[in-house]
Amino acid sequence: MSAPTTALAPTGAREVPSRPRSGHLHQIDMVRVLAFSFVILAHVVNGVNDMADPDVAAVSMSMHFTRSAFFFLTALVLVYGYRDRPSGVFSFWRKRIGVVAVPYIVWSAIYTAINAPDATLGDFARALLQNLITGGAMYQLYFLVVTIQFYLVFPLFLAVLRAMRRWPVLTLSLAIAFQFAYDSFFSIQPAPVDGFLGEHWQVITSVLPSYLIYFVIGGVVAMHLEVVTEWMRKHFWAMLGFAGAGLIAVQINYYANIGEGMHPFTASNPLQPSLMIWCVPAVLAVYAIGVRWADRRQPGSVADKVLQGGTLRAFGIFLAHPLVLSLIYDNLLGQLIGSFGFMGATVIVYLLGVAGSVLLVELLRRTPFSTKLIGRPSAPLLSAKAKSTLRSLGGLKPTA
Template sequence: MRPTVEVATTTAGPAPASDRRHLHEVDLFRLLTFASVIGVHVLSAATTADDVPSNGGQLLLHFTREAFFTLTGFVLTFQMLRRPQRPLPFWRKRIPLVLTPYLTWTVVYSLLAVWTRAPGTAEPTVSQELATMGWNALEGTAWYHLYFLLVTLQLYLVFPVLVAGLRRLGRTGHLVVLGVALALQIAVCVLISNPPANGFGAFVTAHGFALLPSYLLYPVLGAVAALHLDQVQAAVLRFRWWIAGLVVVAVVASEVVYVLRVDGGTAAVVASAVFEPTTIAWFLVAVLGLYTFSLVATAGWRPGGPARRVLAYASDRSFGIFLAHPLVLAGLLTISGGWVDAVGSGLTLAALYLGTVVGSVVIADVLRRVPGSTALTGRVRIGASGS
């Protein structure tokens, strides 16, 4: 079963997804999301937790993890429709490409944590360091971004069952599944935002950031969108200006709610937290708006043109950029010697952001060319057989 509907010929835009080998809008969506990830990490690293404007900006940029999981569900389903795979071949192909870099970078960032440990901190033994590294691998806590790979691995494990179930349902069934997923997402956010004081519930909510159920709505949304992709694209192109207006309204509404909560005594870092139930609406609108922009922007690009070549280059290195950028950011903050914290201006933040982007691209490009590329970037080395 492969539900598709032709895009209306009166609608300007790309050919129906069912007629195309590659979705360039997905590459742009991924690239812009990674750019936003770097933005939120620069803001959080270079400003204080009680900085109200910074947290207001981070609130809007926090859509990135939800966008990633929506994109993952979308891409996996789209590829499964074109090249069906049974669970075991799917797992053999997908899991090592995430698990190996995850373990590699867990070691890298565990060592970075040792290097950046505050002076005067008690020095643990080697066995204690190894135990910490092991727990980091189990919990996704070696550095602040590695939880994403751990959740992705969980999604890979359940994806064959998810897509098989969705393909047996019609449009009404998909709407019901989305409704249930939305209700569960709200419940999970309420629970994490108001965790139990102790017991198993407290343990689960404390680790919710690294558990797939905490993001359940988004891969389901991506999978359903892929199952109805031609219809989704037609609707997005038809209502693109309405969607743009919706994004503006959602931005204003989210910031108003944030300011009201801060004025009411809520800490800025709490009011902008990812799992606040009030953020779900913004996340959904942000994902829709980013996809709309990506689809419209790439529709007029010439095959083989410079824009597509740049996008292909960036897409190929995007996972490496994601994995390496906190390392670059930590290095720049160390080199600055506190200058960023002392100045804190928009110009300083822009310079820090640009430096992190450039440094991450350079490192990702180098890693794609070394023999250990698969372990470091999840991709076969450039120039190697099969690359």
């Protein structure tokens, strides 16, 4: 592929590399790896520590931006890929849904079996069906349920964004108003227990409307990607400051709610409307970090290779890391807390969880079931370089 050309810019303005439509958005790699790294940390914080502790819940709440980043990223990538070309509804569904649905079904079955090892076949089938509908087999799988819902409505979503392309501020304002009203209604305690609202409440974290604002932000950014990206370049530090101010504001609101007697679990709920004050700027700040990385990356450098490797394995790590963490909790957590305290145990479990998840994904990639397990084609057991090294060590001439 030919090298990207450089767009002409006015004298003194930053020259922005243009790229073919088939090119790769390197800032997305950074956003994806940061989001997946922090979601594992969030799960470790929740798994190691006492969530009834207000300070622990405050830390956990601050990492809710990871789910926002996931949905922002999902919409950005899809809308950017389809914004200027026609997309047949059925061809889109056929291409996209299976990539997510098959690993979702497989891992739901795995986690359902692990959680109920003594269940009869009938009980297992009923539990699996329920889990497939709600994403309840394991705590991270709601993301895939929401993603599949988004894929189902994506043709309509894209049509609306195209129609509203000239009015991005109005589009975002309407989405923010909807999200605030929706979150405010379902944050009211006590929760509804009867009828449609009661049923909706039971699966509130697994339905598309709970995260609509982040899909819309991702879609609007994609529709105006070149302008937004250049704006992020010029206002990088302002974006970080905006996110920092949002974090301070949401923490002040959280501790005010605690002071009024609200339980930490309720005060840190991901559907608290006040969380938008933090999650919206946090997601945009992460994207700004990705833009800065893309502008400064050195192709082929160690950092670039690590990030590309993380991107390649991120989906598999997301699916598999609860399995690794559960093994650590069952076999090591008590000793780690006793020896290093909760903070030390959190750090150690996180490092072990990441390393173990990467290792597990590497093993799964080298099985015939890689596509069904982690959504990636199978990799050879040994790389070409490793095979060449082994042949050399064995005195054999490498084959072409």
